[in-house]
Amino acid sequence: MLEMMRSRRSIRKFEDKPVEKEKLDVIIECALRSPSSMGKRPWKIWTVKDRADLEKMSKAKPHGLDFVAKAPVAFIVAGYPDAADVWIEDCSIVSIVLQLEAEMLGLGSCWGQIRRRMYDENTSSSDYLKSAMGLDADCEVLSIIAIGYKAEEKKGHSGIPSEKVIIK
Template identity: 45%
Template structure:
């Protein structure tokens, strides 16, 4: 599929068919992640592929807005070693976006569950919750979870409303580009 078509058509999907994602397809998603750029090529990331139904159910309770993970046949937890890179957030964010774009290109749907700087409940952060659930070492920070599967919902492609040219300046802030 042509790249700009992928960008226009990819939408967040939070309801999935009860159909497993083949391991070869998951490996392709991880290949897309490995092809991500990172600062000084430090590649601080580590991925946890979760397809166990009980763990997916538990992950769906990590924070408000994660419930779509209940129907996802697979989730990719994106973590990064903060000791390896002071820009691990940026590096891991690029990785997650690569997974999203590759998911759509492979006929899958996906959605982002923000974990970093979110709360599980009144006393525990979502990151602490996920770290405990999956046995993640302290030096690995949890950025997000990408829920992936075959879509059980259809959304229209993005239209011209996404082109907010008023948010583009030329040579200095506030000087219109168009």
């Protein structure tokens, strides 16, 4: 894990190459095995490979989702606020597990923020996605996690800010 975290970066450029089903299955299983408050698992993950759908998803907010349109696969991570008050925490864990397992399998990934973002003045990014992708009416989209084979090289961060940790 430490080795992976030392080299890991967000990847927004992907090879034009599909991700094998076996890898997707492993990534999804890892995410579904994430811890959740009181074991409620108040989430759902949509796996999207269709190019037209990925392009639609990349329009969920005005900036910051271009990488989704060109990714071979993206997951929509949505939570069910009526099922758990801490759905945001639970869905954040699922999102990062998707990313870290993708990295473990030699893939790159990037998180696209959806919660608290707007499609336009009147429509939240989550509502846009629910309508554009036919998601459940009672869910809230937290993130889009795009994954694929890396088409950009980035060095791991050189230093870690030690002032962020206080040991007493």
